[in-house]
Amino acid sequence: MDSLHKTFPPYLPKKGERYMSPMQRGHFKRILETLKDELSREIDRTVHTMQEDATVFADPNDRASQEADFGVELRNSDRERKLIKRIETTIAQIEAGDYGYCKACGMEIGLKRLEARPTAALCIECKRQAELHERQVAK
DSSP states (O other): OHHHHHHSOOOOOOTTOOTTOHHHHHHHHHHHHHHHHHHHHHHHHHHHHHHHHOOOOSSHHHHHHHHHHHHHHHHHHHHHHHHHHHHHHHHHHHHHTOTTBOTTTOOBOOHHHHHHOTTOOSOHHHHHHHHHHHHHHHO
């Protein structure tokens, strides 16, 4: 995300510009498409590296170490694939004109929150309440 903020400085709305104007939606769509492309390249690199590094070790400890490393890489790739799906859903919301509004209460999520987390679906207050509920249910 840090490299994205260098490529895409935060959006500064013009005076009187309405929330989620076409310019704002375009800004976030470009961020999301760039992030999706970077994640896809990273997944491809991981798969390629794993294929190159796959070695049959005679020593069971070496084999176990390699399998553990591959397991970590596969979990990271799985998280990246899930994020790509979330990004695709978010891009579809932008195209449908539904982006930037809280799925729980319908209020504006806010440009600053979307800059920090472009895939955010909840405003900060609803997210806070959801996290509180998760902690209470987990106890």
